[in-house]
Amino acid sequence: MKVLKILLSLILVVAILFSIDFLGFYPVGKKTLGLLKKTPLKGPLKTWELGAARLQEWEAEQALLLAEKEQLKKKEQELAAQREELEAQRMRLSREAEQTANLIAQLQKQENRATEQKDQQKSIAQQATLVAKMKPKQAAEVLAQLEMGITREVLGKMDPRTAARILEQMEPYRAAQALPQ
16 A cells, blocks of 8 residues: 555656646756656656757747758759859850950951051052153153062053053063053
C-alpha cells in the first residue's frame, strides 16, 4: 500500500509538472528531467525540455525559416539566370561593337580612297590646264617626264585639238602609248 501511495503521489507530481509546463509558466530543470527519465511515464523529452508553448513557437519559427530558405534558393536561381542572360547580352553587345568598329574602319578607308581619288583627279585637271597653256613642244617634254598613266589622264582632260598638237611634238613611240585606249 505504501508503494501505491508513493506511486500515486509521483504520478500526481508529474501531472502537475506536465500541466504547468504545457502552459509555459514553469521551466523544467535538469533534476526534473532526470526524475522523469526514471519513471515509467517518460513521455517525449523534447516536449518536457522546451514546454509545449515554446515547442510550438520553435516549430513555427523553424517552418518560417525553412520557407525563407526556399525563397532564398529561388531568388538565387533567378539571380544566376539573370547573370547568365546579362553575360550573353554583354557578349552579343561586344560582338556588335566589334562589327560596328570594323564597319567604321572600312567606311573610313573608303572615304580616304575617295578623297585621294578626288584629290588626284583635281591634281590631274590642274596639270592638264597648265600643260594646255604651254607651247606644244614644251608640253611634250613635260609629259615625257611623267608616268604613262598620268600622261594619258592629263591628255584626256585636255581639249582634243590641244592634245593633238602636243602629241605631234612627242616621240612617235611615246605618243602611241599616250593615246587613250
